[in-house]
Amino acid sequence: MADRGRGLLDCSTMTPETPPRSPPPGSRDAGIVVCPVRGCGAPLAWGERTLRCPAGHSFDRARSGHVHLLLVQDRRSKHPGDSAAVVRARRRLVEAGAADAVADRVAEMLREARVGPGARVLDAGCGEGFLLRRLRATLGVEPWGVDISSAAVELAAKALPAGRWIVANADRRLPFAGGAFAAVLAIAARRNFAEYARLLAPDGRLVLGVPAADDLVELREAVQGRADRRDRTAGLLEALAPHFRLERQATARSRRRLDHPALADLLAVTYRAGRAGVQRRLAELDALDVTFAMDLVVAIPASAT
Numbered sequence: 001m002a003d004r005g006r007g008l009l010d011c012s013t014m015t016p017e018t019p020p021r022s023p024p025p026g027s028r029d030a031g032i033v034v035c036p037v038r039g040c041g042a043p044l045a046w047g048e049r050t051l052r053c054p055a056g057h058s059f060d061r062a063r064s065g066h067v068h069l070l071l072v073q074d075r076r077s078k079h080p081g082d083s084a085a086v087v088r089a090r091r092r093l094v095e096a097g098a099a100d101a102v103a104d105r106v107a108e109m110l111r112e113a114r115v116g117p118g119a120r121v122l123d124a125g126c127g128e129g130f131l132l133r134r135l136r137a138t139l140g141v142e143p144w145g146v147d148i149s150s151a152a153v154e155l156a157a158k159a160l161p162a163g164r165w166i167v168a169n170a171d172r173r174l175p176f177a178g179g180a181f182a183a184v185l186a187i188a189a190r191r192n193f194a195e196y197a198r199l200l201a202p203d204g205r206l207v208l209g210v211p212a213a214d215d216l217v218e219l220r221e222a223v224q225g226r227a228d229r230r231d232r233t234a235g236l237l238e239a240l241a242p243h244f245r246l247e248r249q250a251t252a253r254s255r256r257r258l259d260h261p262a263l264a265d266l267l268a269v270t271y272r273a274g275r276a277g278v279q280r281r282l283a284e285l286d287a288l289d290v291t292f293a294m295d296l297v298v299a300i301p302a303s304a305t
């Protein structure tokens, strides 16, 4: 096996000559992150600059403190996931309040489930990390974020150095020990339910979010000429059933007036910007009232009593 994971990793985030800005997480984290090398899976010990397993596989921490554990064979392109431009657009939107209703409702759901100070919470598909920043501020949870996009994880780590930020593929086995998390969140993200069930403590909670039927309905009508009002929750619950039991459902909804640049950002983060005719119709919009609506589901591992 290659020493230091050489040849296996995307080295773009490695800066061995500069120490990371954030200190290594404390001993509470021992054994939580495991080696992603096939057939290894041993616990990785966090150091200032590297994470290392007993077999000698080691992974450098980037300057921002995040760790790249995505092996070459676990990605389809050199820069998988959201691009830097999409990630920056999402950051601008959340800073303008676009995700406040979702963050408030998720915090309320976790509070009800007694996920509180110090609880380890994994956001799978964390993007630029907004939800974990808010949950740390409101509930005091210990934030763990994973995303396949290096650009997203880097931005998340810079904004919250106290978090644990990992680049990995949520469609594969994630590099964490089983039962490590009090909650796993997947908001508009991947649906690897078997894996999320493995990662949760027996009394843990999975929180899922899918866009509701009226999400962005005004924008979709304006730029696509029509808006399907598709309910995604029934399909979600069906896919969830083999692994989880439904505990609670709710919808986070808000309406905001967005100016032209914010509408352009919204089209970018919903991957619509490149569609035929969209830019032409966007050019005609000065501002628009837009509905943000996310169907949220809280579920308990089916194995829990």
Ligand SMILES: C[S@@+](CC[C@H](N)C(=O)[O-])C[C@H]1O[C@@H](n2cnc3c(N)ncnc32)[C@H](O)[C@@H]1O
Pocket: 080, 081, 082, 090, 124, 125, 126, 127, 128, 146, 147, 148, 149, 152, 168, 169, 170, 171, 186, 187, 188, 189, 190
């Ligand atoms: C629609 S965004 C949602 C981001 C965030 N959860 C939110 O609610 O704003 C989807 C995120 O999933 C990430 N992603 C896509 N495929 C992934 C995969 N296979 N594993 C992990 N993350 C992935 C993207 O990079 C992006 O950050």
Ligand SMILES: [Zn+2]
Pocket: 035, 036, 037, 040, 041, 042, 053, 054, 055, 056, 057
């Ligand atoms: Zn190893």
